[in-house]
Amino acid sequence: MSGRPTYTVLSGGVGGAKLALGLQHVLEPGQLKVIANTGDDFEHLGLRICPDIDTLLYTLAGMADPERGWGVAGETWQLMAQLGKLGGPTWFRLGDRDLATHLLRTEWLSAGKSLSDVCCELRRSMDVRPEIWPMSDQPVRTRIVTDAGTLEFQDYFVRQQAQPAMRSVTYAGCDTAAAAPAALEALSDSALGAVIITPSNPWLSIDPILSLSDIKSKIKNTNAPVVGVSPIVGGKAIKGPTAKLMAEIGIKPSALSIAQHYADLLDGLVIDEQDAGLRGAIEETGIRVEISNTIMRNTRDKIALAETVVALASRLAKARNA
């Protein structure tokens, strides 16, 4: 292989963006390509909101709020205060700075640009050098079937704070939506060193991407190793409702369950030191395990985890070619 390998990353919001930031430190810009979940996207106040793409953009641009996990650092909330005074909807918080992204995206989309083109423009505006692509330029919408009825994603996740018990999840439009051409290209790259499944929520963030048959079959058929990082550590989620949701659908929250969930895709899985005891059970499913700290508290943690993932991918690729 001439040149450096490329890495194509499947990502949701916060957890995925943290690992992507680690990878951005470890790799050259041209080596890193991210496919973002767009199942959370929605229209709100006439604006097209793409939460996971924005979290990735802001994180890789160094603009993300370090505390909140979403939105822009130093954000202000004058619009929301005024919207509240006027009786408008305030359950989905739109920061004054963040709004620039939504206005430009909505404007460009209505001028006929694809969401992929819009991602390119926004990357350029924010000086983000790794590629970030939506999983599709067409709408796919994650819907949660709960005890309280079927809910649109943001209604479930933000308005109802993931409280209603989930029974199942659907990805409306996934049968007809085409994968974004650039996303498929990233998975077909002859220099592909690995597909990386970030520690985002499998059901809410990664499976929407895999619901696109073109993307799933590219990943199943790639020669490159597919490596993941478990979002479950010591039976709990680092952030968000992953563990609660697994319990609700009758799956024990553990790194082993994550391995089983991705069994048809994964060649390797990084699990946390706390879960070292699960190595044997996971390796029995044919997945190579790497044990590491997977809790990304700071930049050093992100870089270390990114190095671990890349090293695991390299070892798997060498073993395959041996």
Add this chain to the structure above:
Amino acid sequence: MSGRPTYTVLSGGVGGAKLALGLQHVLEPGQLKVIANTGDDFEHLGLRICPDIDTLLYTLAGMADPERGWGVAGETWQLMAQLGKLGGPTWFRLGDRDLATHLLRTEWLSAGKSLSDVCCELRRSMDVRPEIWPMSDQPVRTRIVTDAGTLEFQDYFVRQQAQPAMRSVTYAGCDTAAAAPAALEALSDSALGAVIITPSNPWLSIDPILSLSDIKSKIKNTNAPVVGVSPIVGGKAIKGPTAKLMAEIGIKPSALSIAQHYADLLDGLVIDEQDAGLRGAIEETGIRVEISNTIMRNTRDKIALAETVVALASRLAKARNA
């Protein structure tokens, strides 16, 4: 006539809103109805912007910025700063608070509400009790024919700061747009005490309203007196490009020219003390003149001018009925 008379006011932005605020102090809420120019309206970043309606709403709600003459008091500009960083358009300044109005209006319009309904909703949200109606629910767009070509209103007025010399002005859509039903009702009110033409720019703010034949003929045929306030004082405009523009189209900037411009409509005109010498020439055209301070520096000035206008209308009505 049982009950108090009503007053229907034709208004553009700042000058008109100042007099409307004076009238709001002088009249009961049910007595005051404002028909707003929508020739300045435009679509920007996917938002429907209605500058004159908003200036009226903010002014009558007590929310207007007292210095700037437009927008909301205590406004912040985080969105614009971010939009600039991302390479978006910044020539038309959208405040963080102001944006709530644009988002809600755009959302309601795309849900199928008329602009009149939207005005009602926004009035209610801002606790503005006088009626404010758009001149039409359909688009009418003021375009300026200048030495630099034909320009859309906001391009001429904001981006180019009214610098290009005006040759003429058109109100695109005025032949097909219907007057807003509530605007026509306000002019047909059996209790109508006067139609008031505010000291907004005649060519850019009042004539777009009068370009709607239904509105113009209602005003020509009403039994109520039609009274105006001259926007030209001592040969100059209080604010904005009125005098410059009059010179460009070959009209001497003076209160007499204003009287001549509205000659087919006006029964009375309030002119400034500085222009007292023009009384005779104006009254020769059949228009009754009242001399007053017309420069509205503070609330007291606005109230005094509103009282003068209402008193002139009453005298004209009494003389007519005598």
